[in-house]
Amino acid sequence: MASTSSTTGGFEYAPAPESRSIVDIKPSYGLFVDGDFVDGQGSSFKTINPATEETLAEVAEASEADVDLAVRAARRAFRGWSRMSGRERAKYLFRIARIIQERGRELAVLESIDNGKPIKESRDVDVPIVAAHFFYYAGWADKLEYAGLGANPRPLGVAGQVIPWNFPLLMLAWKVAPALACGNTVVLKPAETTPLTALLFAEICQQADLPPGVVNIVTGAGATGQAIVAHPDVDKVAFTGSTEVGKAIARTVAGSDKRVTLELGGKAANIVFDDAPIDQAVEGIVSGIFFNQGHVCCAGSRLLVQESVADEVLARLKRRMGTLRVGDPLDKNTDIGAINSSEQLARIRELSDVGEAEGAERWAPACDLPSSGFWFPPTVFTGVTQAHRIAREEVFGPVLSVLTFRTPAEAVEKANNTPYGLSAGVWTEKGSRILHMASQLRAGVVWANTFNKFDPASPFGGFKESGYGREGGRQGLAAYLQGGDL
Structure with missing residues (x-):
């Protein structure tokens, strides 16, 4: 495949x-x-x-x-x-x-x-x-x-x-x-x-x-x-x-x-500050949205990047996305498998087309998808605003919406501007900033310098x-x- x-x-x-x-x-x-x-x-x-x-x-x-x-x-x-x-x-x-x-x-x-x-x-x-x-x-x-x-x-x-x-x-x-x-x-x-x-x-x-x-x-x-x-x-x-x-x-x-x-459902914000370890954050972004084809209720489907590092983060993210292997789920080298059903694939396609129609810029790495089965390439949208449907609605697929912010207060306001409240991620080297953001974010789970990590001893749920x-x-x-x- x-x-x-x-x-x-x-x-x-x-x-x-x-x-x-x-x-x-x-x-x-x-x-x-x-x-x-x-x-x-x-x-x-x-x-x-x-x-x-x-x-x-x-x-x-x-x-x-x-x-x-x-x-x-x-x-x-x-x-x-x-x-x-x-x-x-x-x-x-x-x-x-x-x-x-x-x-x-x-x-x-x-x-x-x-x-x-x-x-x-x-x-x-x-x-x-x-x-x-x-x-x-x-x-x-x-x-x-x-x-x-x-x-x-x-x-x-x-x-x-x-x-x-x-x-x-x-x-x-x-x-x-x-x-x-x-x-x-x-x-x-x-x-x-x-x-x-x-x-x-x-x-x-x-x-x-x-x-x-x-x-x-x-x-x-x-x-x-x-x-x-x-x-x-x-x-x-x-x-x-x-x-x-x-x-x-x-x-x-x-x-x-x-x-x-x-x-x-969820529409989690994955927030990257200018002092974040960029390569580590990129891996967390990829895990946050492309793990399990994006079929994750707590997926980091909204990437909030501080303006000063937005270009660098996006460049490294696109380079990393180009290495993701899409194909046979039973191949041990596969990173992204099949979309679960034709109905879900139709939903992902519909919202992605709406994102383009509303003016966001769509990008996906070159990818020859199999002719049978249900497939969708890893996709990122830039130029996204909070008014876009792809930034508001749960896509439940490998689709990432990128927004930018300048201050922690703006990041909190944008992250909380959603009817959902299941999870969030914060990427920064400052422990005090992690604690401050965690106290401000209206989410049931807040990950710090990681994403999508679970343990039986940790409670999970939303607001x-x-x-x-x-x-x-x-x-x-x-x-x-x-x-x-x-």
Whole structure:
């Protein structure tokens, strides 16, 4: 497959594909309910490889009746699971974490096939952090009374969880691990375009001898997710996805006693001051927007550069973008894989065309994209103002908007001029400036001289239209325990 550059620093890159043989994709998949795979009562849909457009499998689409069966199974399992000692629950989470490590290569390959992300990201980032989340929350399972949530914290009951397609396995871990550690049971719906690693996780639950009904996985599209959210016997709703759907969920649960956490969209500012280490900042800019094809809710999609270094930063950034390799997600040399779906590709193209039409200058390195699959080159827009749609709306693709500023106060004002508030980045050698900016930026996570770094012990979440609630860390337990508000 094509790349933006066949050579880097004088070295020529030959293809280094990861083998698909480790993955056994079945022709069709049912639902995982009460410890077993069962046929759904609804129709089915196809999941495809976004890099080739080949059909991977037929997957059951759970109906409202299927969701009800899954919730009932979770409710039955809750009685025993919630009464089990935290020490015993921890054993299951540790076991799941170890199996994830043992089957890490299999999970990484399957994630890249189904999602389109480069294998080096799924292998070196996603899967290790997935295992780390289960290890981390296994450690909390018998220590909940020391989490600062009261002397006798209790689980909520059945957690309905709906996850997105950009980090299918990682978002599953963010939600399932704390829910199980706290004694809740789960009904989870993966995104319709990326269900396969969730279904493989169901096999891992069987392998770990997890009691039937503790984790149930129902596949489907929006209607399936809506059935989970609206089900009267679901006590907790956790959702990661678009702000539009998040608002619909908030309307659905309004007036009920359901607990809700929403992790929604973002339009993060990556702020580079004139004293920043430029080469390090350029790497952070590239990681901030081109990691996972820009399919990252906390992506640094707005680059704010101090005027005095803007030309130098842009020149080095363009040079670095020219070395990025776009192509086969299973090639270990690939930096940017396939866009997840034709619908998302159309959205990225639409907003990029609007950016040009509104007067911003568009640039992308020379790039021969594959003829099949869904592809978009790494792209940067300059001459962007805060009025441009590409500076206001979440593109959710490898598209960077560049703005400039003169003073820290102007940088703060521009960075906060968004309905979102999920993340931000600050690049400077002055520690006092980092602390000042972090206190002024209205964002749930502020990275300093780095970007897109995650740890299970650190809480993650946003303000404003980026949602509410936190996942990760001690704070991530609060959403799954009665009286667990922090």
